[in-house]
Amino acid sequence: MAQHMQLSFQDLDVEDMHDQDLQEYMGVTPEDLVEWKVPRDPTVSSNENYVLYTLHDKYKHPHCQFRSSIWIADLGQANSARRLTQGSFNDQSPQFAPGEGSITFLSDRYKTGDSCAIYQLCLNTDGIATSGTPRPLTPPGNQRPIVQYSWSPKGDFLAYIAAEEKTKEQKQREDTLNDAKVYGEDLPFGQLVALDVQANKIKTLVRGQFHVESFVWSSTGKEILYTTTKSLERNSAGHNGISFGRVGVIDGTINAICHFPGLMNGLPVWLDDKIIFRASATPGRWNSAMAIYTLNLSSGEWERLLYGVDNDAALLAPIATGQLAAAVVQQGLYDHVVFLDATASKQMISLDGDYVINAFCLIHDNGVVNATAIMASNCSPWEVFSWTYKEGTKAENLTKLSTHSKGLDEAYSRVVQPFHCKATDGQALDGVFITPSQSSFDEPKATVIDIHGGPYERSSFVFDPTMYFWAPLFVSLGYAVLCPNYRGGSGHGDEFALATLGEMGNKDYQDIVDIVHASIDQGLVAADKIMVAGWSQGGFLSFLSVTRLEFPLKGAISGAGISDWDVLCMSSDAPWSQKELAGTVPWLTHSTDLSARHGSPVWHMVQQKKEHMVPLLLLHGEADIKVPITQTVGFHRGCLEYGWPCQFVAYPREPHIFVERTHALDMLRRVATFTVALLGGDSVL
Numbered sequence: 001m002a003q004h005m006q007l008s009f010q011d012l013d014v015e016d017m018h019d020q021d022l023q024e025y026m027g028v029t030p031e032d033l034v035e036w037k038v039p040r041d042p043t044v045s046s047n048e049n050y051v052l053y054t055l056h057d058k059y060k061h062p063h064c065q066f067r068s069s070i071w072i073a074d075l076g077q078a079n080s081a082r083r084l085t086q087g088s089f090n091d092q093s094p095q096f097a098p099g100e101g102s103i104t105f106l107s108d109r110y111k112t113g114d115s116c117a118i119y120q121l122c123l124n125t126d127g128i129a130t131s132g133t134p135r136p137l138t139p140p141g142n143q144r145p146i147v148q149y150s151w152s153p154k155g156d157f158l159a160y161i162a163a164e165e166k167t168k169e170q171k172q173r174e175d176t177l178n179d180a181k182v183y184g185e186d187l188p189f190g191q192l193v194a195l196d197v198q199a200n201k202i203k204t205l206v207r208g209q210f211h212v213e214s215f216v217w218s219s220t221g222k223e224i225l226y227t228t229t230k231s232l233e234r235n236s237a238g239h240n241g242i243s244f245g246r247v248g249v250i251d252g253t254i255n256a257i258c259h260f261p262g263l264m265n266g267l268p269v270w271l272d273d274k275i276i277f278r279a280s281a282t283p284g285r286w287n288s289a290m291a292i293y294t295l296n297l298s299s300g301e302w303e304r305l306l307y308g309v310d311n312d313a314a315l316l317a318p319i320a321t322g323q324l325a326a327a328v329v330q331q332g333l334y335d336h337v338v339f340l341d342a343t344a345s346k347q348m349i350s351l352d353g354d355y356v357i358n359a360f361c362l363i364h365d366n367g368v369v370n371a372t373a374i375m376a377s378n379c380s381p382w383e384v385f386s387w388t389y390k391e392g393t394k395a396e397n398l399t400k401l402s403t404h405s406k407g408l409d410e411a412y413s414r415v416v417q418p419f420h421c422k423a424t425d426g427q428a429l430d431g432v433f434i435t436p437s438q439s440s441f442d443e444p445k446a447t448v449i450d451i452h453g454g455p456y457e458r459s460s461f462v463f464d465p466t467m468y469f470w471a472p473l474f475v476s477l478g479y480a481v482l483c484p485n486y487r488g489g490s491g492h493g494d495e496f497a498l499a500t501l502g503e504m505g506n507k508d509y510q511d512i513v514d515i516v517h518a519s520i521d522q523g524l525v526a527a528d529k530i531m532v533a534g535w536s537q538g539g540f541l542s543f544l545s546v547t548r549l550e551f552p553l554k555g556a557i558s559g560a561g562i563s564d565w566d567v568l569c570m571s572s573d574a575p576w577s578q579k580e581l582a583g584t585v586p587w588l589t590h591s592t593d594l595s596a597r598h599g600s601p602v603w604h605m606v607q608q609k610k611e612h613m614v615p616l617l618l619l620h621g622e623a624d625i626k627v628p629i630t631q632t633v634g635f636h637r638g639c640l641e642y643g644w645p646c647q648f649v650a651y652p653r654e655p656h657i658f659v660e661r662t663h664a665l666d667m668l669r670r671v672a673t674f675t676v677a678l679l680g681g682d683s684v685l
Contacts (some may be wrong), residue, residue, distance in 0.1 A: 502583025
C-alpha cells in the first residue's frame with residue numbers, strides 16, 4: 001500500500017511558480033504550451049500545386065473569441081507554408097474553388113464570435129491573394145454556424161448545412177428573458193441549403209423535424225447524398241441510427257435510400273453507384289470500433305466490408321478524380337494508409353516511421369496520388385506534410401511543408417518508446433512510454449501514469465497523447481510518463497472497444513493495474529514514485545485508482561472525472577453514450593440492484609483507510625454539461641468528510657474541454673506544482 005503523505009495545499013504557491021519553479025524546466029513551459037497553434041483542414045488544389053489549411057489557436061485569450069488563419073503551401077516543397085489571412089477572425093474550413101482562381105472559407109469576420117458565412121478570396125497563379133478583403137457568398141450576418149459546405153464539381157452550386165436563423169419573435173423573447181424552453185420544441189435542426197452561384201440565389205433542399213448531419217455531391221453535380229439523425233442530443237446517432245437520402249439540386253426531388261442502425265463518423269464517399277462510409281462495427285453501439293461499410297444506391301442495402309476486428313478505421317476520405325477512397329487504419333499504436341475502390345479492393349501504403357495522421361486529403365492524376373496530411377511522429381507537435389504514391393506499397397517524397405512548432409519541438413527534449421505487456425487474463429496491451437532525453441535508462445523512474453479519456457480514444461506517438469499537454473509538461477519537469485491503452489479504447493478492434501460496456505471499473509481499471517505492475521517489473525517505473533492523472537474517463541480511472549489503491553501510488557490528478565454513473569446518466573448531455581458505458585440507467589434498474597456502484601468511485605471512499613488516503617488535485621469546468629461538475633463536487637464532499645488531503649479547483653465558464661487561455665495556464669501551473677510536491681524535486685533535471 002502507498003504511504004500516507006501529509007500535504008498542505010495552502011503551502012503550494014501556484015502564483016509564484018512562473019518566477020521560481022519554472023526555472024527547473026527543461027525548456028517547455030506552460031506559457032509555451034498554451035500558445036501552441038494547431039494546423040487543421042488540409043486540402044489539395046486540383047492542379048496539384050498547392051495545399052490549403054488553417055492554423056487554430058488552442059485557447060482563446062481573455063475577452064476574445066477563437067481565432068484562426070488560412071495558410072497555403074507548395075505541394076512537395078519543404079518549409080513553403082505562408083499565411084493568406086491575418087488571423088484576426090475565426091477563418092476555417094478552406095477549400096479551393098473550382099477553377100483554382102480563388103479559395104473559400106468560413107469566417108465570423110462580420111461580427112466576431114457571433115456570425116458565420118462563406119467568404120471568397122481571389123488568388124493569382126503564385127498562390128498569393130490579389131485582394132485584401134474577402135467577399136461573402138452567403139449572408140454575412142447569419143448567426144447560425146455552417147457545419148459543412150462543399151462546391152459542386154462544376155462550381156455552379158455551393159451546398160452547405162446550417163440551421164434556420166432565429167425569428168424576430170425568438171430574438172425578442174430572448175431579449176426580454178421570456179425564453180422558457182420546452183423539450184423537443186424550437187430545435188435548431190440543420191438544413192441542407194444550396195447557393196446558385198451565378199444567380200446568387202439560395203434555396204433549401206432538405207429540411208424537417210430531423211437534423212441533416214452530412215452530405216456529398218455526385219460526380220455529375222446533379223444530386224446530393226445526405227444523412228440525417230432524429231435528435232440533436234450528443235451521440236444520439238449511436239442509439240437512433242442515421243438515414244440516407246438523395247436530393248436533386250435542380251428539381252428538389254427527394255428519395256429515401258435506407259436507414260443504418262448505428263453511428264456514422266466523418267463524411268461518406270460516393271464511388272460509382274456505391275457509397276463508402278465509416279461507422280460502428282457493431283451497429284447500435286456508440287463505443288464500438290470503426291469499420292468501413294458500403295451502401296448500394298440501387299438496392300439500398302448496406303454491408304460491412306473491412307476493419308474493426310483487430311483494428312479501427314480512423315479516417316476516410318475520397319481520392320479526388322480517381323474514383324478511389326483512402327482510409328487511415330489504426331493497428332495498435334500505429335497508423336496505416338489504405339486505398340479502396342468501390343469493390344473494396346485495397347492497397348496498403350506504408351510511411352517510414354511512427355507517423356500518426358490527424359487529417360488528410362488526396363488527389364489522383366495520371367497514376368500518381370498526391371497527398372497532404374496533418375501528421376506527427378516521435379511525440380512531435382502536429383505539422384503539415386505531403387507525400388506521393390506511384391506503385392508498390394511505399395509512399396515517397398515525404399516532405400514537411402510547415403514549421404509552426406519548430407521551437408516547441410526542439411525545446412521538448414524526450415525519448416519515446418512503445419510499451420507492451422499482457423493483462424492478467426492474457427489480453428495484449430500497449431501504450432507509450434516517454435522520458436526526458438537526459439535521463440538514464442539504467443534505473444526505474446519517477447513516473448506519471450497519464451490516462452486518456454473517451455474511453456474510445458488511443459494514446460500514440462503524438463505531442464499530446466492524452467489532453468491538455470500534461471504529458472509534455474510532466475516530461476519537461478524531468479519525470480517519465482506512461483500513457484496506457486486500456487480496454488474500451490481504439491486501435492485494437494471491436495472486442496477490445498466493447499469489452500467494458502456495462503462494466504465500468506472492471507477490465508478498464510484492471511488493465512491500468514496490470515500495466516502499472518508490468519512497467520515496474522520491466523524496470524521502467526520506480527514503485528515508490530508513481531502518480532496517476534487523467535481527464536474525463538481518465539479522471540474516472542484516477543478516482544478509482546485512489547479509492548481501490550491496488551498499486552503503489554503517491555497521489556492523483558482527476559480532471560472532469562466521473563464519480564457516480566447513475567448520477568451521470570441522469571445529468572449528462574450525452575445520455576445515450578453514458579447509458580451504454582454504465583450498462584443501464586436508474587429508471588430501468590430495480591431498487592435492489594446496486595451493480596452501478598461497483599464502477600462508481602464515490603461509493604468506494606468508505607472502505608479506504610485514512611493512512612492510505614493519498615493526496616488529490618481535483619479540476620473541473622463549471623459549464624461542463626457532458627460530465628457535470630457535480631461529479632467532482634460529490635467526490636470532494638466525501639474528501640472533506642473523511643479528511644482526505646485534496647484541493648478542488650473549479651473554473652468558471654469552462655465546458656468539458658477548456659477554451660480559455662488563462663484557465664489552461666492556471667491548470668498547467670497547478671498540475672506542475674502538485675506533481676513536483678508529490679514526486680520530489682530531485683527528479684527535476
